[in-house]
Amino acid sequence: MAWSRFIPAGAFVILVVFLGIGLTRDPSLIPTEMINRDMPAFELTELYDETQRVTDADLIGEPALVNVFGSWCVACLQEHPTLMQLNQDDTVRIVGVNWRDGRDDAIKWLQRHGDPYETIIFDGESDLAIEMGVTGAPETFILDRTGRIRFKQIGPITSDVWRETIRPVLDALAAEELTTPAPVRVESDAVVDSDVENIVLTDLDLIGARTEAVSKTLRCVVCQNQSIYDSNAPLAQDMRRLVRKRVVAGDSDEEVRDYMRYRYGDYVLMSPPLQLNTFLLWLVPLALVLVGGIWFVLRGRNAAPTVDDALTEADRNRVAAALAKAETET
Amino acid sequence: MLAEIGQIALILALFISALQAWMGLHGAHIGDRRAMVFADRGAIAQALLCILAFGLLAYAFMVSDFSVQLVTANSHTSKPMIYKFSGTWGNHEGSMLLWVMIMALFGAAMVWFGKTLPAGLRARAIGVQGLTTTGFLAFLIFSSNPFTRMSPIPENGVGLNPLLQDPGLAIHPPFLYLGYVGFSVAFSFAVAALIEGRVDAMWARWVRPWVLLAWSFLTIGIVLGSVWAYYELGWGGWWFWDPVENVSFMPWLAGTALLHSTLVAQARGSFIRWTLLLAITTFSLSLVGTFIVRSGVLTSVHAFAVDPGRGIFILALLVLATGGALFLYALRSGRIAHGAGFQLQSRESGLVLNNVLLVVSTATVFLGTFYPLVIDAMTGDKITVGPPYFERTFGPIMAVLIIFMAVAPLLKWRADNWRRIQKALLIMLALAVPTWIAVAAFGNSVLGGLGIALAVWLLTGSVFNYARKLRIGDAKSTAGNLLKRFAILPGAAHGFALAHIGLALTTIGVVSMGVWADEEVDRLKLGESISVAGYEFRLEDVRRAQGPNYISETGQVVIERNGRRIGVLNPEQRMYPVERNNTTEGAMEVGATRILYAAKGDGNLEDGWVVSVYYHPMVIWIWIGALMMAFGGLIAVADRRHAYANRKAPVPQAVAAE
Numbered sequence: 001m002a003w004s005r006f007i008p009a010g011a012f013v014i015l016v017v018f019l020g021i022g023l024t025r026d027p028s029l030i031p032t033e034m035i036n037r038d039m040p041a042f043e044l045t046e047l048y049d050e051t052q053r054v055t056d057a058d059l060i061g062e063p064a065l066v067n068v069f070g071s072w073c074v075a076c077l078q079e080h081p082t083l084m085q086l087n088q089d090d091t092v093r094i095v096g097v098n099w100r101d102g103r104d105d106a107i108k109w110l111q112r113h114g115d116p117y118e119t120i121i122f123d124g125e126s127d128l129a130i131e132m133g134v135t136g137a138p139e140t141f142i143l144d145r146t147g148r149i150r151f152k153q154i155g156p157i158t159s160d161v162w163r164e165t166i167r168p169v170l171d172a173l174a175a176e177e178l179t180t181p182a183p184v185r186v187e188s189d190a191v192v193d194s195d196v197e198n199i200v201l202t203d204l205d206l207i208g209a210r211t212e213a214v215s216k217t218l219r220c221v222v223c224q225n226q227s228i229y230d231s232n233a234p235l236a237q238d239m240r241r242l243v244r245k246r247v248v249a250g251d252s253d254e255e256v257r258d259y260m261r262y263r264y265g266d267y268v269l270m271s272p273p274l275q276l277n278t279f280l281l282w283l284v285p286l287a288l289v290l291v292g293g294i295w296f297v298l299r300g301r302n303a304a305p306t307v308d309d310a311l312t313e314a315d316r317n318r319v320a321a322a323l324a325k326a327e328t329e330t
Numbered sequence: 331m332l333a334e335i336g337q338i339a340l341i342l343a344l345f346i347s348a349l350q351a352w353m354g355l356h357g358a359h360i361g362d363r364r365a366m367v368f369a370d371r372g373a374i375a376q377a378l379l380c381i382l383a384f385g386l387l388a389y390a391f392m393v394s395d396f397s398v399q400l401v402t403a404n405s406h407t408s409k410p411m412i413y414k415f416s417g418t419w420g421n422h423e424g425s426m427l428l429w430v431m432i433m434a435l436f437g438a439a440m441v442w443f444g445k446t447l448p449a450g451l452r453a454r455a456i457g458v459q460g461l462t463t464t465g466f467l468a469f470l471i472f473s474s475n476p477f478t479r480m481s482p483i484p485e486n487g488v489g490l491n492p493l494l495q496d497p498g499l500a501i502h503p504p505f506l507y508l509g510y511v512g513f514s515v516a517f518s519f520a521v522a523a524l525i526e527g528r529v530d531a532m533w534a535r536w537v538r539p540w541v542l543l544a545w546s547f548l549t550i551g552i553v554l555g556s557v558w559a560y561y562e563l564g565w566g567g568w569w570f571w572d573p574v575e576n577v578s579f580m581p582w583l584a585g586t587a588l589l590h591s592t593l594v595a596q597a598r599g600s601f602i603r604w605t606l607l608l609a610i611t612t613f614s615l616s617l618v619g620t621f622i623v624r625s626g627v628l629t630s631v632h633a634f635a636v637d638p639g640r641g642i643f644i645l646a647l648l649v650l651a652t653g654g655a656l657f658l659y660a661l662r663s664g665r666i667a668h669g670a671g672f673q674l675q676s677r678e679s680g681l682v683l684n685n686v687l688l689v690v691s692t693a694t695v696f697l698g699t700f701y702p703l704v705i706d707a708m709t710g711d712k713i714t715v716g717p718p719y720f721e722r723t724f725g726p727i728m729a730v731l732i733i734f735m736a737v738a739p740l741l742k743w744r745a746d747n748w749r750r751i752q753k754a755l756l757i758m759l760a761l762a763v764p765t766w767i768a769v770a771a772f773g774n775s776v777l778g779g780l781g782i783a784l785a786v787w788l789l790t791g792s793v794f795n796y797a798r799k800l801r802i803g804d805a806k807s808t809a810g811n812l813l814k815r816f817a818i819l820p821g822a823a824h825g826f827a828l829a830h831i832g833l834a835l836t837t838i839g840v841v842s843m844g845v846w847a848d849e850e851v852d853r854l855k856l857g858e859s860i861s862v863a864g865y866e867f868r869l870e871d872v873r874r875a876q877g878p879n880y881i882s883e884t885g886q887v888v889i890e891r892n893g894r895r896i897g898v899l900n901p902e903q904r905m906y907p908v909e910r911n912n913t914t915e916g917a918m919e920v921g922a923t924r925i926l927y928a929a930k931g932d933g934n935l936e937d938g939w940v941v942s943v944y945y946h947p948m949v950i951w952i953w954i955g956a957l958m959m960a961f962g963g964l965i966a967v968a969d970r971r972h973a974y975a976n977r978k979a980p981v982p983q984a985v986a987a988e
Binding site for chain 1: 567570572573607610611614618621625638641642645648649652653656657659660661663664674679682683686687689690693694697698700701703704705706707711712713714715716717718719723727931
């Protein structure tokens with residue numbers, strides 16, 4: 001079987017191809033699940049005025065950049081001048097989502113660096129962020145005028161990014177606008193979790209245990225290989241809180257996982273689900289064991305008799321003599 | 331000035347290494363003795379130059395020479411001296427220099443300890459070692475130069491990641507690299523043998539001590555990493571199936587298969603081709619590991635420099651080294667003769683099964699680690715593979731391996747019958763099955779009971795074998811000459827017993843932690859307590875203090891059980907102002923049957939502090955067992971029969987009893 005000797009080399013070549021492709025990819029870039037879905041329903045407060053409510057209905061009517069930022073975010077400073085310029089030129093509507101921040105800190109930051117936002121949604125506890133599948137700041141979502149998410153930019157919008165990535169999308173949306181009728185603005189009748197909570201579970205121990213169990217199966221998307229149960233990252237804590245809320249509202253474990261998967265994709269599961277693209281993952285070890293076992297048994301069955309290797313009478317005599325000699329010496 | 335000397339030393343080493351490769355390989359090809367001697371000398375010269383370069387870099391760190399860019403990026407004057415020194419390899423460039431130095435040292439060791447090898451084989455092996463060292467030196471000099479200067483010279487450095495300022499982590503890389511790079515020797519010997527086209531049992535005998543040495547060091551390196559993660563990361567995990575952990579585990583698994591394979595090759599002359607392939611694969615897995623950590627291809631807590639440019643360079647090295655070796659294997663392995671055959675029920679057969687299972691488990695870990703990459707490349711989907719996958723696939727394979735590894739050593743070479751060892755098997759069953767039932771009943775876990783029963787099975791099997799080797803129970807053996815027989819027994823036999831018993835102990839630890847570990851988290855005000863597994867932890871006090879380069883907030887936690895005071899723990903949180911980073915230092919109460927672990931989180935006087943407490947049964951045996959394995963490997967290296975193999979004069983033939 002001369003060709004079988006080339007199997008290791010062949011397998012290696014395939015591996016190298018994948019490793020090479022891997023170099024061109026960034027494994028931390030999670031594609032957004034929310035493209036072409038409507039902006040999730042939400043009801044939060046405005047940054048400057050706690051009494052003023054902002055809902056998803058306020059975002060409909062005109063294309064917008066929804067920019068997730070925070071005063072703690074260093075890279076946000078990098079894109080801030082671009083956003084200020086866009087606001088000054090009145091190029092596009094910019095809505096801010098102030099994520100995981102303190103109100104005072106954010107207001108001070110904006111006073112110091114400028115405020116390019118038409119409205120700023122205060123999302124102190126990731127209520128909106130998780131709904132949108134946010135994994136870090138800065139991230140910018142492009143909404144069309146019907147309030148549908150059309151694009152997500154991960155990372156700062158430098159002038160290059162604006163020119164090469166964001167503006168083309170907005171231009172395409174503008175072209176689309178010419179051929180479709182304007183949306184009608186409706187009052188948001190979104191049912192928000194914080195208002196209407198169907199409390200199904202009341203047993204605190206059970207809630208705690210189930211939350212823990214489900215949290216261990218969900219990945220922290222801003223960490224390196226930790227579950228949201230193990231991680232201390234703020235987003236992980238917020239996600240744990242959300243898991244608890246879903247558990248209390250009566251979701252099954254699978255439903256909670258699906259909730260997260262809807263927003264973050266399969267990446268958010270610690271153990272890959274059994275579906276088409278992971279079928280191989282579970283099948284190969286089993287197949288290898290079977291192949292190995294069968295090869296082992298067949299080999300044993302086909303083992304040729306090895307009489308030529310057995311000890312001859314002369315050999316046995318030599319051994320006996322040597323042992324006897326050794327005995328008399330000790 | 332010194333940094334420039336270091337730089338020059340590396341460049342010189344590069345040239346000498348290239349010459350060493352050429353002289354060794356070409357010299358052996360044309361039979362030029364002087365060229366081969368040059369290769370020997372070159373290997374030693376290169377080792378000395380690399381030691382010099384490394385020493386100079388370490389010196390730059392220790393005196394905080396901030397004109398060297400690397401020192402500025404990774405050090406600070408306020409660091410304790412020991413961490414200034416270990417900071418030398420706490421970064422990409424420095425650790426690469428450590429790698430290269432160890433590689434050169436192993437090359438020199440091949441010269442010193444290989445005096446009795448046939449000249450051609452040795453020259454070729456040293457030549458191949460020179461090739462790989464050249465590749466890595468080139469990588470070091472051209473893409474990861476540790477001696478780059480910077481100007482203007484800053485007042486102080488940026489500091490070292492607080493996580494790395496720890497004794498365990500300081501020595502973890504050197505041992506790990508001794509393991510990874512140690513396998514390069516087996517690789518070099520394998521490629522040399524393929525080039526020669528002639529391999530036999532003697533080759534296996536020469537290679538075996540090198541494999542054992544590298545394997546032992548790698549074991550220690552992995553244990554250090556695990557122990558460090560356990561006490562440093564604040565939640566008592568000891569293994570996470572993180573991609574970088576996996577890439578250290580895969581060479582270990584393949585290395586285990588390799589060292590068993592050389593056993594058969596040495597004893598029976600069979601398995602030669604398989605051994606060659608494993609030797610190539612094990613070192614290649616080390617190379618793949620280097621690639622992964624430094625190229626940003628996979629997400630991991632360990633990821634060093636995320637630099638695709640470097641990734642391409644290492645990938646090229648990988649293609650040349652592994653690809654070259656594997657193609658050579660495909661072309662030349664046909665010339666290698668088969669060894670003696672053997673029956674299904676024999677020791678060889680058991681070792682075949684060992685190899686099959688270890689290779690399958692390596693492949694499984696490999697698949698799980700690289701699957702996200704494959705899927706991303708093919709479909710763009712992002713999935714991740716976490717611990718649940720590895721536990722469900724690796725565990726069962728290991729269980730099967732343990733069952734057979736207790737039995738196979740009891741069989742004879744070539745051909746045997748299991749009925750001959752029936753009595754031993756029955757005794758082993760008689761101990762294992764009741765253990766299963768008892769543990770399953772008291773511990774409320776069928777799988778837990780099975781795990782412990784497997785460990786007992788392995789333990790008794792290994793003890794039986796050891797006893798048999800010591801001829802305990804034989805007609806002429808007495809307690810009196812037991813000591814003598816103990817001393818006469820070859821190192822490999824002691825090593826075998828230590829290693830297999832060590833694995834049994836590790837299994838007990840792993841199963842206990844997986845099944846019976848427990849934890850609780852709560853917010854405690856002063857005086858309040860939290861319980862886990864019958865132990866009560868009470869927070870009595872929280873204080874602030876100043877360390878050498880950090881501020882710490884330490885809690886005082888008293889442990890009681892059934893009213894009796896067990897101990898006091900001081901979990902702390904450290905804030906490093908220079909690096910603006912925090913670490914959690916968990917506190918442990920260590921015992922033979924369990925470790926009690928407490929970690930303190932954020933908090934204040936009014937609301938209390940978040941305290942996590944953990945009950946970890948038998949966890950310390952995981953590491954004790956693994957260290958026994960490493961120790962067993964080292965004892966096997968010291969087997970005096972290896973000295974025989976390296977003697978100048980052949981062992982006198984037995985006198986024919988005519």
